[in-house]
Amino acid sequence: MNKNQFWMSGNEALALGAFEAAVSVASGYPGTPSTEILENLVKYDEVYCEWAPNEKVGLEVAIGASFAGSRALATMKHVGLNVAADPLFTAAYTGVRGGLVVITADDPEMHSSQNEQDNRNYAFAAKLPMLEPSDPAEAKEFIKLGYRLSEELDTPVLVRMTTRVSHVKGIVEKGEVAPRAVASVVKNAPKQVMLPALARKRRVYVEERMTKNREIAETIEINRIEKGDTKRGFICSGVSYLYVKEVFPEASVLKLGMCWPLPEKKIKAFADSVDELFIVEELDPFLETHIKAMGVACKGKELVPNQGELNTAIVRRSIVPETVEKCFEASALPPRPPNMCAGCPHRGIFFNLSRMNVFVSGDIGCYTLGFLPPLNAMDSCVCMGASVTIAHGMIKALENAGAKGESVHNKVVSVIGDSTFMHSGITGLLNSVYNGSSATLIILDNRITAMTGQQQNPASGKSIKGDPATSLDIEGLCRAIGVKHIWTVNPHEVPETRKVLKEAMDCEEMSVVISRAPCVLLPEMKERKAVSYYTRQENCVGCGSCIRLGCPAISWTKFGEGEAEAKGYKRTQKGVSKIDENICNSCGQCASLCKFDAITRKEA
């Protein structure tokens, strides 16, 4: 690497590219694999960055900055674009003043997501150009190109990343920083007030712009033909290009850096130049469908899977199955699923719920892991914010069409994290109160957006930069919405929390329990003095109460024949539990459950 080259991830490269493009305002909501874009962009003092409470808000903020003449950026994961789709589709009509780029980071294979939707379909549906880099170096160049295109064509530009571009590191070269546009207020109602009469005029422009955009797609450098032998030709974009290059270094390739709109002439010319044409793409047959619609014969999804990620092995198996070599078979092992951290405050709540006969309408965050054994305490999880609303829908169905004479209010509990509550839970709660729900909502207030790696949120009291910020009073907000029954509990006190949960569920009106304790991965929690809990094994009767918590610091040692007696325990005792003090984060939940004084706090 020379002095100008840096080793960075695709997301870091996007941040560098945005900086070099003189982006002035950036807003987004965390979500794997997009989170590190803003986390890195905020390091450049010249750029204003913020965490928005959700993606719709983030995109609207970026539209505002663009209307003021600044280059603006909105970042999100694939499902985030569903939330931001409303402003996106109409921003396609208004166009931009300062360049506007929207990054969607898709997650084929669902490494950290609830679905694997292919957001290239949004480019088609919203009539917007989409750029799709293959590696970090391209990510940096493509976002800069995105801003030039955005201003040239008067359009928002979508940049699509996937996990294997965002979270891949490679060599990236630093470039020049563009001069920054001066922001100002300019009124332009015909272009920015989208009431029907004006929107109809912009609608015409959108089609004209698409025509112009298609011409650009024919000549733009990032849509390039790499001439190889004429036997096999491949059309691909994004990370699939890299797999094809590796498996078929000799083949001809049409690499589409702009995956929408498509360069029809170039595609047809390329198709004519090869004997057999293959479309290799992850997820949906997006390129394939549109290329087939041009009347071009090609092979795609009948060979290449439409689910999950691709890799070189899958590409090889799909196109030239006869060349595949055999690999070792996987060896059977106990699985190692993710688990909530030792000392996680959520565990106390889910432990209690696992002991109650109730439907748990769950939501998305670290706490979704409450679904896993031994807790098994989540019964539904659809999308962010849906815990509250799904519970309300169930309650209404039970009230309206349930068995006669059965009480309903204690049947369904919803659980939501603080960040998720602010993202899209508040409107659901408003609906529940307004429409007379009798459900119970538990808000897990750990002060942070934990699952995506500890991002600040409106309840954290800190901005994305770590500066002090106004912190939402969750209890006050619930009260203002009209909730009359509100409790705040310390989830580490497990039996006390159970009493409160029972009381809340007994309520015949909407009730809220706020579970308040910080995430153990917060820096201030990590830097506490190390005091752990330990097991006084002589007192342990092997009841297994603590084991059922599922804390990763606690393990069970089974006794062999006669071992219990030999060690001075009751003959029938099956084993003892033990805390690994290196792992324990001293929450005390296990101690609050042990009735035999076998778990104690070790003072420093």
Place this chain on the structure above:
Amino acid sequence: MEKSGNILFSGVGGQGILLASEIVAYALLDAGFDAKKSEVHGMAQRGGSVTAELRYGKKVYSPLIEPGKVDLQMAFEMMEAVRYLPMLHKGSRVIVNTQKLLPPSVANGSVEYPENILDRLTEKGITVIPVDAFALASEAGEIKTVNVVMVGVLSNFLPMAPSVYEEVINTQVKERFRDVNLKAFALGRKVS
């Protein structure tokens, strides 16, 4: 030295795999290679099984290693040494930290930790290099340096000089942890 190679890092979320793979990547770049590294963030890091894939050569396209093509694996836990068996081939080398971290089903007593688990590698003609990295990290003065001990061991199989790694540790690790990490690296390097 080989002109290209594929290194797989495997272990349990929280063991510091990202830092370890980062140190090795920088050392390879320093030696003039092109490289790509794939990481998994998000849900997978909450104590689950995690990997990082590092590829180097004159020009690297795919960021993912093809199954059967791992030359060298750095396994931070015994079970995690075996979990990715389909990625290995006869003659692959696997450096294993002989620590046992219990997955939930073992911790709660419902299944046993498999015995002689590393035999499943050796019987396939894979070279296993066992290391008690936890003990060496304790000796260095910080159990969290298991990852850097492992890098020290790996450094014996790559041609770069120790000073290259040490320089990377100096730039990648926070000042107050530098000395223990350098010590951890040196202790790992001594293992042969």
